[in-house]
Amino acid sequence: MRLADLAPRYDLVVIGGGITGAGIFREAARAGVSVLLVEARDFASGTSSWSSKLVHGGLRYLQTGEWRLTAESVRERQRLLREAPDLVERLDFLLPCYRGVKPSRGLVRLGLWLYDRFARDAAARSQSLDVTASLAITPQLATHNLLGALQYQDARTDDCRLVWRLIEQGQRDGGTALNYVRAAQLLQAQGRICGAALCDAETGDTREIEATVVINASGVWAESLQGQGIAAPKLRPLRGSHLVYPHARLPLPCAVSFFHPRDRRPVFAYPWQGATLIGTTDLDHREDLWSPRMTKPEADYLLEAFDWLMPGVGLKLDEALSSFAGVRAIIDEGEGRPSSASRESAQWTAPGFIGITGGKLTTFRVTARQVLAEAARQLPALRLVSNDAPLFDQPRQESPSLAPTAQQVGLRATEQVRHLDDLLLRRSRAGLVLPDFGEALIEPALAACRTALAWGGARCAAEAAQYRAHMRQQHTVPGSN
Ligand SMILES: Cc1cc2nc3c(=O)[nH]c(=O)nc-3n(C[C@H](O)[C@H](O)[C@H](O)COP(=O)(O)OP(=O)(O)OC[C@H]3O[C@@H](n4cnc5c(N)ncnc54)[C@H](O)[C@@H]3O)c2cc1C
Incomplete structure (x- = not known):
């Protein structure tokens, strides 16, 4: 289907086919309304393909006092593990602890105790391991001052796959989703947003589509779609980059997470799709938003951490298979340390319009329901299905950990x-x-x-x-x- 095949009007038009737009689209398609999603490039080609691919509570958000976000994320992780086992898989984490290194083992243990409480899952309880048990799992660890490790659980996914499956499910439930179609402008009449002017990125064809409510879920690009009375929050784009190594070069049986010796930021490595993923960095991104790239200092920063934790491994940059970088849409709260900036999402509204940006991959379902609850005020026909309704019709024969064939x-x-x-x-x-x-x-x-x-x-x-x-x-x- 292309632009010419679209209906002239929809109840909802969603702009942006990342995890936020895809989650909204999926929930809207079964909420009794007509919905169109447009994505300027390919689905998940923005930030949602370049995340760390963890469906997690985010232990580090406890460090910054974001309790609500952590608790919500852990609950969503548990739900996705149950409902989408082909897309979201349990992943064991090992967090090695060293004498004299902060945060101390006691403090991290306290964080994990809270984490366990949020999950309410006896099978996912964290535990302390002694030095022998830690080295039996990860013999590559530096042994000097090693106190042992803490073991806990989170989950991994393939972010792109998650987005695609939401889009596909939404289409199966009656929604329409087009990739390579950009919303060029919001349409306005009588003091409200009443649709969007769309442009086919390949043919250049244009078309105006009317809508009762337009939802701007265009991530770090959210500020570029403005209209009268719309007060989008100012964003602070922060880049995070990863390296991908052949599994044989860093053969880990589970995820290893630890605090970077230079700045105490959490970094990690874990097995993913037959390779080993190492991440991540966190710094202000002042370059083009459409094509972020990892820089040499970022790569050096990650290798410095692994040289410290696993000095015998001697990872070299030219042994990596690839690198990738993504840009977080963080609400600008001034020039604080990037890692301390809140990962909460932000929502803003105007008549006929809702904007949503920021947040996490993990909490997409909660975000979608919040946005649609707001949309229902302007669109009474929209009836959200029960919060207990499963996300997908049925699981597939897929797994986020298997190498592509x-x-x-x-x-x-x-x-x-x-x-x-x-x-x-x-x-x-x-x-x-x-x-x-x-x-x-x-x-x-x-x-x-x-x-x-x-x-x-x-x-x-x-x-x-x-x-x-x-x-x-x-x-x-x-x-x-
Ligand atoms: C390095 C990094 C690591 C992360 N790790 C994790 C993690 O492990 N776990 C986790 O839960 N979260 C993680 N996150 C956060 C998570 O990735 C983001 O919150 C999420 O992907 C944002 O999704 P989005 O849909 O809002 O934005 P995007 O994925 O960027 O989607 C917005 C889409 O809008 C499209 N668009 C823009 N303008 C227009 C237009 N005019 N018309 C049509 N379409 C348009 C873009 O092409 C894009 O595809 C991480 C983020 C980063 C950067």
């Missing part, structure tokens, strides 16, 4: 793919976790696109060239060539 890539070519990077970087994460940016899967992916999307030889060649150029530009490991 040619067969998987082939099957996903029908998932509203428009370009090769949609398939190799988002429907599957082959480009990030396989050698040479997933070069071995390019041919199978193109073969699938030839069949599913009728791509000819010239189109395939152009897509492959564009994909390789994009990967070199955005995902090369800094300083490795």
Whole structure:
């Protein structure tokens, strides 16, 4: 379906196909209203593909006093583990403790005690391990001053996959979602927002669509869609970057989390899709929002942490498979330390309009319901389903921890793919976790696109060239060539 096929009006138009927009879309589609979602590029191509992929309470938010957010996140984690086991998987964490290193073991234990209380899950209780037990799990740990470790549980996901499955489920329930369609402007009449002017990013076609309520869920881009009477909060974009290593180079059986020796920020490594993910950084992003990249100082910062924790491993930058960076939409509260800035979401309203930005991947369902409860005031036909209603019809044969395969890539070519990077970087994460940016899967992916999307030889060649150029530009490991 493209612009010309759309109805002239919808009850709701959602702008932005990241986790926030996708969650709203999914809940709206089963709430008795007509809903259209538009995404300027591919679904999840903004911040929602570049998160740390943890469905977690966020132990560190306890450090900054964000109790409510942590408790809510832990509850949502538990729910997603139950309802979407194919998308969200339990992940054991090991937090090594060293004599004289802050925060102390006692303080972290207190945080974990609270964490356990929030989860109310006896099977997910944290525990203390002695030195022998810690080294049996992670023999790479530095042993000098090692006191043991704390073991606790959180969960991992594939952020892109989560977004896509919400979009897909929403479409199955009657919603319409278009990728590569940008909202160019909000439409206004008689003092209220009454729709949006849309533009097909590829053909340049434009169309005005009317709506009772327009929801701006465009993440770090939220400020760019303004209208009379709309007071969007000022955002402070903060970049976080990750490195991806071959699993064989850092073979961890579980996640390892610890405090960076330089600034005591939490950093981590964990097994993901057949590779090992290392993250993350947190600093002001003043460059282009559409193409954030990891810098050399960020990569050095992460390796410095792992040299300290696992000095025998000797990780080198040029051994990494790829890097990626994402930008958090943080509400600007001044120039404090980036890591201390609140991760809460912000919502703002005007007649016919709701804006929502910030927050976490983990709490998308709660955010969606809050936004739609606000929308229902302006759209009485909108009736949220019970809070207990499961998110998805049924689980699939998927797992966020398994490496991508040619067969998987082939099957996903029908998932509203428009370009090769949609398939190799988002429907599957082959480009990030396989050698040479997933070069071995390019041919199978193109073969699938030839069949599913009728791509000819010239189109395939152009897509492959564009994909390789994009990967070199955005995902090369800094300083490795
Ligand atoms: C480094 C990092 C690590 C993180 N780790 C975690 C984690 O482990 N766990 C967790 O819970 N959270 C994590 N987060 C937070 C989480 O990733 C974000 O809160 C979430 O992805 C934001 O989703 P969003 O939908 O609001 O924004 P986005 O994903 O950016 O979506 C907004 C979308 O709007 C589109 N758009 C913009 N303008 C327009 C327009 N005019 N018309 C149409 N579409 C438009 C964009 O293309 C984009 O796709 C992390 C964030 C970062 C940066």
